[in-house]
Amino acid sequence: MQYPGRIIKLGETDGKIVVALKKQLNAMLALGNQPALKLDPSNPTFGPSTKQAVMQFQSRHVDNHGAPLKVDGQIGALTWEALFGQASVSASSTAGDNFLGRVLAVAAGEADKKVRERPVNSNRGPEVDVYLKTAGVPTGLAWCVAFVYYCFNKAAQDAGRPNPMVKTAGVLDHWNRCAKEKGARRITKAEAIANPGLVKPGMVFVMDHGGGLGHSGLIERVAGGIIHTIEGNTDASKTREGGGVYRLSRKIVDINKGFVDYTGR
Structure with missing residues (x-):
């Protein structure tokens, strides 16, 4: 059944x-x-x-x-x-629209390159510096959202269209601005737990760690209550201050803020 x-x-x-x-x-x-x-x-x-x-x-x-x-x-x-x-x-590896599929392709390319911070634990490196510069912030900062923004921006440039994502490197800043400024749909933790089918590839997950800190990444695939992700500034321990771009898996119930959906934007 x-x-x-x-x-x-x-x-x-x-x-x-x-x-x-x-x-x-x-x-x-x-x-x-x-x-x-x-x-x-x-x-x-x-x-x-x-x-x-x-x-x-x-x-x-x-x-x-x-x-x-x-x-x-x-x-x-x-x-x-x-x-x-x-x-x-249900399991899904298909993004909500063609553009979000392009975003995931960019992210997959960065993951396949095994981007890592250089030097270790520095929030720096050739690729990391580009992510942060693209998001409009100084080098050396936490870069998980800057990575997501870079993927959106690169996909938009390749498609010759505007970038629908809020330009930011802040996890909670993104969550707070995305609906009002860009018309994105926000799915809360409670909504996602009640109906995991709402969570789709191409969405951005958002975690709030308190004190203004958080972590975000892109959803590459969904299988029931599990999301398979591509994330920057993390590692195999799933920390928010890791040293590279990784493919990871997380439970939907562990995403304590929610999900941002730019389908159709």
Whole structure:
């Protein structure tokens, strides 16, 4: 059964989903051998016993990337995928429009070049300096958003069209200005968790670390509750102060600010 694109939880009213869920939980938890705990698939109600079974499943299983599931009794894309298999959640590697596909192609080229800071931990280097200069800020600054802006700008120049992205190197400055100044769509964390299908390749993810600090990158591919990204100023530890351009993967639930969509801009 395909993931319905929203959180399934206590009080769910779609009986077909609840029945399928109960049957799968009975099978995955071997509740047929425990008559007192076995869920009744003929009852299309998501009640406390179903929530308890979901939490039991979550405590015993990991997501598709081997990380523990959140034990909350609610079924998002990651828990659904663990229950019903990888084919049950949507996956997309196609950007929202042709221009965003060009942006991703530029970013992929930078990732393939294995851009790194030189010297190490300096926020400098031949390519890094170009990213920052393109965004209109001095060299030596944090450069994750400058990298994103560079990719947008290079794609726009190659296509002979205006750049739709806000010219900035600031994570939260971008988030605060993108809708009003450029007409971009902002998708909040809550909206993305409730419906992971809203998150598409070509979007910019935004994380807020407090104190005016944050981190951003481009989404190259989406698979259920996981985004596969191309990011600057990071490394394999997923830090906001890493030394290069990397391809990484993150959970949608870990993107605590939201997503910016320039489709059609």
